[in-house]
Amino acid sequence: xxxxxxxxxxxxxGRPVLLHNEVECHLLSAVDLEPEDHRHFSLLKSGLLILxxxxxxxxPSSSASTPxxxxxxxxxxxxxxxxxxxxxxxxxxxxxIRFQVLVSSDGxxxxxSSGSGSSSGSGSRSVVVTAVIRGKGDCDGFLVKFWDSWRAxxxxxxxxSSSGSGSxxxxxxxxxxxxxxYSSDGSVRMVxxxxxxxxxxxxxxxTDKSLQDAFQDLNALMSKAKEMVMLAEKMRQKLLSGTSSxxxxxxxxxxxxxxxxxxxxxxxxxxxxxxxxxAGALYHQQLSRQLADFVRIPLERAGGMINLxxxxxxFNRARGTELISPDDMLQACSLWEKFDVPVMLRKFDSxxxxxxxxxxxxxxxxxxxxxxxxxxxxxxxxxxxxxxAMTLGIAPAMAxxxxxxxxxxxxxxxDISPDGFRFYIxxxxxxxxxxxxxxxxxxxxxx
Amino acid sequence: xxxxGDFKLPHFFNYPPxxxxxxxxxxxxxxxxxxxxLILDYCRTQKIFxxxxxxxxxxxxxxxxxxxxxxxxxEAFLSALVAEGRAEWLDKGRRNCLILWHRIxxxxxxxxxxxxxxxxxxxxxxxxxxxxxxxxxxxxxxxxDRTILMRALKLLEQKGKLAIFKGTSTDDEGVKFSV
Numbered sequence: 001x002x003x004x005x006x007x008x009x010x011x012x013x014g015r016p017v018l019l020h021n022e023v024e025c026h027l028l029s030a031v032d033l034e035p036e037d038h039r040h041f042s043l044l045k046s047g048l049l050i051l052x053x054x055x056x057x058x059x060p061s062s063s064a065s066t067p068x069x070x071x072x073x074x075x076x077x078x079x080x081x082x083x084x085x086x087x088x089x090x091x092x093x094x095x096x097i098r099f100q101v102l103v104s105s106d107g108x109x110x111x112x113s114s115g116s117g118s119s120s121g122s123g124s125r126s127v128v129v130t131a132v133i134r135g136k137g138d139c140d141g142f143l144v145k146f147w148d149s150w151r152a153x154x155x156x157x158x159x160x161s162s163s164g165s166g167s168x169x170x171x172x173x174x175x176x177x178x179x180x181x182y183s184s185d186g187s188v189r190m191v192x193x194x195x196x197x198x199x200x201x202x203x204x205x206x207t208d209k210s211l212q213d214a215f216q217d218l219n220a221l222m223s224k225a226k227e228m229v230m231l232a233e234k235m236r237q238k239l240l241s242g243t244s245s246x247x248x249x250x251x252x253x254x255x256x257x258x259x260x261x262x263x264x265x266x267x268x269x270x271x272x273x274x275x276x277x278x279a280g281a282l283y284h285q286q287l288s289r290q291l292a293d294f295v296r297i298p299l300e301r302a303g304g305m306i307n308l309x310x311x312x313x314x315f316n317r318a319r320g321t322e323l324i325s326p327d328d329m330l331q332a333c334s335l336w337e338k339f340d341v342p343v344m345l346r347k348f349d350s351x352x353x354x355x356x357x358x359x360x361x362x363x364x365x366x367x368x369x370x371x372x373x374x375x376x377x378x379x380x381x382x383x384x385x386x387x388x389a390m391t392l393g394i395a396p397a398m399a400x401x402x403x404x405x406x407x408x409x410x411x412x413x414x415d416i417s418p419d420g421f422r423f424y425i426x427x428x429x430x431x432x433x434x435x436x437x438x439x440x441x442x443x444x445x446x447x
Numbered sequence: 448x449x450x451x452g453d454f455k456l457p458h459f460f461n462y463p464p465x466x467x468x469x470x471x472x473x474x475x476x477x478x479x480x481x482x483x484x485l486i487l488d489y490c491r492t493q494k495i496f497x498x499x500x501x502x503x504x505x506x507x508x509x510x511x512x513x514x515x516x517x518x519x520x521x522e523a524f525l526s527a528l529v530a531e532g533r534a535e536w537l538d539k540g541r542r543n544c545l546i547l548w549h550r551i552x553x554x555x556x557x558x559x560x561x562x563x564x565x566x567x568x569x570x571x572x573x574x575x576x577x578x579x580x581x582x583x584x585x586x587x588x589x590x591x592d593r594t595i596l597m598r599a600l601k602l603l604e605q606k607g608k609l610a611i612f613k614g615t616s617t618d619d620e621g622v623k624f625s626v
Contacts, residue, residue, distance in 0.1 A: 382463065413474050415463040417514060424464050428477040433484055436457040 004041035005033070006111045008057050008072035016050060016057045016070060021154065026051040026145045030135030033058050033071070036128045040107065044071060049131060051146055053154035056131075075150050077102045077110045079126050084143060095139040097131040097146065235261060287324065288332040291315060292341040295355055299343065303394035304360050308333070308345070308353040310395075348401045349408065362405065368392060369406050373425045382415055382422035451505050454492055457485065466514035468523055482524040487533060491548040496592035497537070498525065498544045545594065549587070554599035557587055559608065562626050574600070574611075574620045 009017040031049035050057040056073040080100035102110040333345040389399035449456040469475040528534035537543040583589040
């Protein structure tokens, strides 16, 4: 006779294999399961009846004479549970739990997980199954839990149950609280703090792995880069050897390709070794002219003289991308003396470097300073770099350079005091040391 | 005209750059020259023989223009005097300077003239008498710095113009002239 019930999977040690999220709720031992129509289907005698959130599982006891496999009834297939009738007859009989089960076309328990149509579809007929409890279990309690599980319809929830209320509320809670860290398929469940920690751990591990993969690529790239650098070195050597052996007249083609190579090397950041020998690489020449053009307007705005560092910043900002290095800047400026450009680089004694117009004349500046410093107020109190800056229309730092230059030429002398750094017209030459009280200069008017 | 006591100060004393050590060589040389003259003049008229750098020396400050010579500047000017032989450092730390507005030789000559003027050619005097005796009043020798006097006397002793002998105490050092 075939089995009325669905087959239940069992582990090698006889434990039922639970479904995802399935939790055991109650057990009864020595239970017979009798389908109504036991002409065609065998009884299941004296087994362990396990109520879970999803099914009724019947396991044969080891002492069963007939080796029957484990069976199960999905709670989803149950259409009705009968309440227990307390009658006189039931006092003498073993307690019974009766419920109605939907059957499929072959007369067996309808298995909603088999995927054959909807639960309400093919299971149109129902058959009553009686569970006879011959053991000493708590039948009423089991019935209550049976009701609860059936009503809770846990098989319909898909989300993973989180911690849930830990206490055994006795309702056979649908959200799995039992089962611990491991779920039915053996994978670790993300429950509680442990779950969060585990998730973090997994994230780190996957990041680590992807980093390792990335570095593999980087290593490959670096080995290629080494080859590139060696190639560039070889070319550099060729360039060097090329210029030293200039016995045969260099034809234009050679020079052209050499210059091309220089440019190419420069563009990848390698300084051409032949720059100093030639008029400068084409790159620097172009840069130099470009810079001369660019610096015209800032120079005008700055009154004819601009700090090299300021010019550098302005130039790079204007370029936007492909910024030049300070070295490039210096090279470009140094090349000006070879061209016919209206600007020049100048270094003051103090080390400050400025760009100024070629037409700029120191004499003219000194004349302006002199007229400033011989004004009545300035004769008495001198001038500060800021005063000079305002008169000359240039930055105070530039003005100070001019004042220092004028001082070195003997035009001015300095006065350092808590009031600051000031300059006076140089009157020392006017004083006769042999005749100190002779008043050549109208000192009286001044002091 | 500004004065420092009864000393007449030159006009450029109120020129602020005068009180800042000038870096430009030519300018500085002129400045040093002016300060040297001024220091000597002042010391001569005020009969100051020693200048102490770390003390208040009236010449080194001008309260009208609120300027004071820095220590560096003071040392620079006095060192210039020393180099010229018109001053001497009294200590290695260059904190005290002996001003020779008369050179030692000049002092020696003054002593000789003093002796001749007063007829002391063969006399004996104490050193103290030379500096503060009645005869010295009104002469440049009056109140002369003891160190300078001794140096001048020793110079004359070397020339055989006198002999210095010790008395019962240092104050009693005596001189026997043989001018």
